[in-house]
Amino acid sequence: MKMTAAVTHEKGKLSIETVEIDATKASEVLVRIIASGVCHTDSAGMEQIIPVALPAIFGHEGVGIVEEVGIGVEGLKKGDRVILTFPSCGTCRFCVEGKPYACEHLNELFFNGTYKDGTKRVHQNGQDISSFFGQGAFAEYVIVDARNAVKVDVADEDLVYLCSLGCGxxxxxxxxxxxxxxxxxxxxxxxxxxxxxxxxxxxxxxxxxxxxxxxxxxxxxxxxxxxxxxxxxxxxxxxxxxxxxxxxxxxxxxxxxxxxxxxxxxxxxxxxxxxxxxxxxxxxxxxxxxxxxxxxxxxxxxxxxxxxxxGGANPQVFIPKLVQFYKEGKLPVDKLVKFYDFKDIEKAFHDSHAGVTIKPILRF
Ligand SMILES: NC(=O)c1ccc[n+]([C@@H]2O[C@H](COP(=O)([O-])OP(=O)(O)OC[C@H]3O[C@@H](n4cnc5c(N)ncnc54)[C@H](O)[C@@H]3O)[C@@H](O)[C@H]2O)c1
Ligand SMILES: [Zn+2]
Ligand SMILES: [Zn+2]
The missing domain is CATH 3.40.50.720 (NAD(P)-binding Rossmann-like Domain)
Incomplete structure (x- = not known):
C-alpha cells in the first residue's frame, strides 16, 4: 500500500515522500497514525548520534487506529485505539520475567530499523527503509509487533494528547x-x-x-x-x-x-x-x-x-495505569503539548530544540 511518510535519507534531514508499506506478518498489526510525538531520541537517530541505518522513518510515539491484524494476534481487532510503545522480543529471559525494558534484543529492535525477523516493512523504489523503534511513526501508517500496541479506551480527541505515554x-x-x-x-x-x-x-x-x-x-x-x-x-x-x-x-x-x-x-x-x-x-x-x-x-x-x-515499564500494564491517571486529572500531560500539522514536522523539531515547545505532536 502507498502512504506518505517523512523519510530521512541523509543525516539531519527529512522530506515528506510517498513510500510503500507491506501487509502485516504474523503477530503484527497495521495502525493508521492519527498523531505522533517528537522525542529527543528521534533527533539522536536522525543526527546519527545513534547510528540508525538510513534511509529511515523516525517517530516512536505514535497513536492511532488498528486497521489490519496479522495471523496469531490476540486481544486486538480492527478499529481498536492504540498507544504505540517501544519494542521487545517477548521471549528472552527478561521479557518473560515481565521486564521488556531490559530485553536482551533492545538495542537491535530500537535502533536497527528492522523487525524481529530482521527484515523491514517499508520500501521505496526497491530500497528498504528503516522503521525506528520497530515503529517509524512519522508516517500515515505503521506496522508494529502486537506487543508494542497498547489498546486503550480513550476518545480520539483525548488520544492525540497521549502520544508520549508510549515513551517520554x-x-x-x-x-x-x-x-x-x-x-x-x-x-x-x-x-x-x-x-x-x-x-x-x-x-x-x-x-x-x-x-x-x-x-x-x-x-x-x-x-x-x-x-x-x-x-x-x-x-x-x-x-x-x-x-x-x-x-x-x-x-x-x-x-x-x-x-x-x-x-x-x-x-x-x-x-x-x-x-x-x-x-x-x-x-x-x-x-x-x-x-x-x-x-x-x-x-x-x-x-x-x-x-x-x-521507566522500567511493562507497557501493557503501565500505559493503561497512566491513562487512568490522566483521566483522573493526576497526569496533566495535555499541558506539555503543542500540535503541528504533519507537513510542519521541521518546525516541530525546531521548536523542540529551541525550547519553545516541550512536547510537539504531529497531527495527520
Ligand atoms: N531512558 C529512556 O528510555 C528515555 C526515553 C525518552 C527520552 N529519553 C531521554 O531523556 C532526556 C530528556 O528528554 P526530554 O524529551 O524531556 O528532553 P527536553 O529537552 O524536553 O528536556 C531537557 C530539559 O533540560 C533542561 N536543561 C538544560 N540544561 C540544563 C541545566 N544546566 N540544568 C537544568 N536543566 C537543564 C532544558 O531546559 C529542558 O527543559 C533526553 O536525553 C532523551 O533522549 C530517555
Ligand atoms: Zn526480550
Ligand atoms: Zn523516546
Missing part, C-alpha cells in the same frame, strides 16, 4: 513509580523539566512525596513545573543547585532523577542526595560522565546510582 512520559513517570517507588513524605528532585522530567514531577506528586523539586534553566519551564507537581523549583543558572537542594531538604534529597541529558548534571543529581539516597539516570547523554567521586558520593553515603530504560 512512560520514562519519567516510570522512573518514579516503577523504580524509585518513593515513600509518602519523601523528597525527590528532577533535573531537567522537559517532557520526561515533567512526567517525573507529576508521578512524584501521585506517589505522595512531600518535597518535589524541579531544576531547569528556563523560567517558563520552572513555572509549569510548579503547576504540574513541583513544590519548589531551582534555576540552575542562577544558584548552586546542589546547595539549594540540600537547604530545601534539610540535608539532602531521598531521590533524584537526571532527565536533562547534560552529562555534568548526573554528578549534581548524585551530590544532592542524602545518605542512602538513590539517583536514576533516565536521560541519553551520549557522553561519559567522568570524575564521580565514588567514595564520598556513593560508598560512604550508601547511595545508589542507577540507569533505567523506558
Amino acid at each position: 512520559v512512560q520514562t519519567g513517570a516510570g522512573s518514579v513509580l516503577n523504580r524509585l517507588k518513593p515513600e509518602p513524605g519523601s523528597s525527590l528532585v528532577v533535573f531537567g523539566c522537559g517532557g520526561v522530567g515533567m512526567a517525573a514531577l507529576m508521578a512524584a506528586k501521585i506517589a505522595g512525596c512531600s518535597t518535589i523539586i524541579g531544576v531547569d534553566v528556563v523560567p517558563s519551564r520552572l513555572e509549569l513545573a510548579l503547576e504540574v507537581g513541583a513544590t519548589h523549583v531551582v534555576n540552575g543558572k542562577e544558584v548552586d543547585a546542589v546547595q539549594e537542594i540540600i537547604r530545601l531538604t534539610n540535608g539532602g534529597a531521598n531521590y533524584s532523577i537526571e532527565c536533562s541529558g547534560i552529562p555534568a548534571l548526573t554528578l549534581q543529581a548524585l551530590s544532592c542526595l542524602c545518605r542512602g539516597g538513590t539517583c536514576v539516570v533516565a536521560s541519553v547523554t551520549g557522553e561519559a560522565v567522568v570524575g564521580i567521586p565514588i567514595e564520598p558520593l556513593l560508598m560512604n553515603k550508601s547511595a545508589t546510582l542507577a540507569g533505567l530504560t523506558e
Whole structure:
C-alpha cells in the first residue's frame, strides 16, 4: 500500500515522500497514525548520534487506529485505539520475567530499523527503509509487533494528547513509580523539566512525596513545573543547585532523577542526595560522565546510582495505569503539548530544540 511518510535519507534531514508499506506478518498489526510525538531520541537517530541505518522513518510515539491484524494476534481487532510503545522480543529471559525494558534484543529492535525477523516493512523504489523503534511513526501508517500496541479506551480527541505515554512520559513517570517507588513524605528532585522530567514531577506528586523539586534553566519551564507537581523549583543558572537542594531538604534529597541529558548534571543529581539516597539516570547523554567521586558520593553515603530504560515499564500494564491517571486529572500531560500539522514536522523539531515547545505532536 502507498502512504506518505517523512523519510530521512541523509543525516539531519527529512522530506515528506510517498513510500510503500507491506501487509502485516504474523503477530503484527497495521495502525493508521492519527498523531505522533517528537522525542529527543528521534533527533539522536536522525543526527546519527545513534547510528540508525538510513534511509529511515523516525517517530516512536505514535497513536492511532488498528486497521489490519496479522495471523496469531490476540486481544486486538480492527478499529481498536492504540498507544504505540517501544519494542521487545517477548521471549528472552527478561521479557518473560515481565521486564521488556531490559530485553536482551533492545538495542537491535530500537535502533536497527528492522523487525524481529530482521527484515523491514517499508520500501521505496526497491530500497528498504528503516522503521525506528520497530515503529517509524512519522508516517500515515505503521506496522508494529502486537506487543508494542497498547489498546486503550480513550476518545480520539483525548488520544492525540497521549502520544508520549508510549515513551517520554512512560520514562519519567516510570522512573518514579516503577523504580524509585518513593515513600509518602519523601523528597525527590528532577533535573531537567522537559517532557520526561515533567512526567517525573507529576508521578512524584501521585506517589505522595512531600518535597518535589524541579531544576531547569528556563523560567517558563520552572513555572509549569510548579503547576504540574513541583513544590519548589531551582534555576540552575542562577544558584548552586546542589546547595539549594540540600537547604530545601534539610540535608539532602531521598531521590533524584537526571532527565536533562547534560552529562555534568548526573554528578549534581548524585551530590544532592542524602545518605542512602538513590539517583536514576533516565536521560541519553551520549557522553561519559567522568570524575564521580565514588567514595564520598556513593560508598560512604550508601547511595545508589542507577540507569533505567523506558521507566522500567511493562507497557501493557503501565500505559493503561497512566491513562487512568490522566483521566483522573493526576497526569496533566495535555499541558506539555503543542500540535503541528504533519507537513510542519521541521518546525516541530525546531521548536523542540529551541525550547519553545516541550512536547510537539504531529497531527495527520
Ligand atoms: N531512558 C529512556 O528510555 C528515555 C526515553 C525518552 C527520552 N529519553 C531521554 O531523556 C532526556 C530528556 O528528554 P526530554 O524529551 O524531556 O528532553 P527536553 O529537552 O524536553 O528536556 C531537557 C530539559 O533540560 C533542561 N536543561 C538544560 N540544561 C540544563 C541545566 N544546566 N540544568 C537544568 N536543566 C537543564 C532544558 O531546559 C529542558 O527543559 C533526553 O536525553 C532523551 O533522549 C530517555
Ligand atoms: Zn526480550
Ligand atoms: Zn523516546
